Amino acid sequence: MSQGESAVAEPHADVSERESAAEVPGLASQAELEDAAGPVGAREPEDAADSAPTGDSAGAARDVPAAAGGADLEYEGEIAADYVEGLLDVADLDGDIDMDVEGDRAVVSVVGATLDELVGPRGNVLEALQELTRLAVHRQTGSRTRVMLDIGGYRIRRRSELAEAAQEAAAEVKRTGQPKTMWAMNPFERKIVHDAIAAAGLGSESEGEEPDRKVVVLPAG
Numbered sequence: 001m002s003q004g005e006s007a008v009a010e011p012h013a014d015v016s017e018r019e020s021a022a023e024v025p026g027l028a029s030q031a032e033l034e035d036a037a038g039p040v041g042a043r044e045p046e047d048a049a050d051s052a053p054t055g056d057s058a059g060a061a062r063d064v065p066a067a068a069g070g071a072d073l074e075y076e077g078e079i080a081a082d083y084v085e086g087l088l089d090v091a092d093l094d095g096d097i098d099m100d101v102e103g104d105r106a107v108v109s110v111v112g113a114t115l116d117e118l119v120g121p122r123g124n125v126l127e128a129l130q131e132l133t134r135l136a137v138h139r140q141t142g143s144r145t146r147v148m149l150d151i152g153g154y155r156i157r158r159r160s161e162l163a164e165a166a167q168e169a170a171a172e173v174k175r176t177g178q179p180k181t182m183w184a185m186n187p188f189e190r191k192i193v194h195d196a197i198a199a200a201g202l203g204s205e206s207e208g209e210e211p212d213r214k215v216v217v218l219p220a221g
Helices: 030-037 069-091 121-141 154-176 187-199
Strands: 096-102 105-111 148-151 180-184 203-207 214-218
Touching (some): 069 105, 121 154, 121 187, 154 214
Parallel strands (some): 105 148
Antiparallel strands (some): 203 214
16 A cells, blocks of 8 residues: 555545445346335435434425434434335345444344345445435435445444554554555545544545545654
8 A cells, every 4th residue: 555645635524425326236227216215316415424414404394203313313214224125125135124223323234135236346336225225215304314224234344344454554654654545445434444543543534536535544743
């Protein structure tokens, strides 16, 4: 891995840019996807998936139970789970759906099956499916959502791998006193690395443009 190059960098809080909802292998046509859970519709503004959630969209009706935060997240999870179940039915794929609330987001997981085609290289297909799921939730609630989708435990495994790589990079930077540029990552991956570098007592920043955006680990001081 090369050392950091001079570039315009952003601060640690790396707001998650949206991955493109490209055609998903095994899920047939967009028309079939829309039949399963309704049309996706126009794209939302930049989705702050790894930052604090925003308030309701101006003027948008919100069909959410009157209870506070936790109930809202459970409701988001139910919408997301129904949407994902529809996608699996369209694709004729097996898998059980689990729903949970972790912190300030709902988490929907497809378990009990190996669905590598729904994860894709570097999780790109999973990111596209998560975007579609968030749009489905937004369409019903009128609010931005940070609901997370996982398939086959991919995100759990990837978190562990990235945290270990970040710790190794931090140790190298501490030893050499030189910045280190890591490989290109998607927003989900960069967020994990930023957090692990901060936990190691160093700073980090993102540089470059998607899809080649990278984390640079910075020496102390």
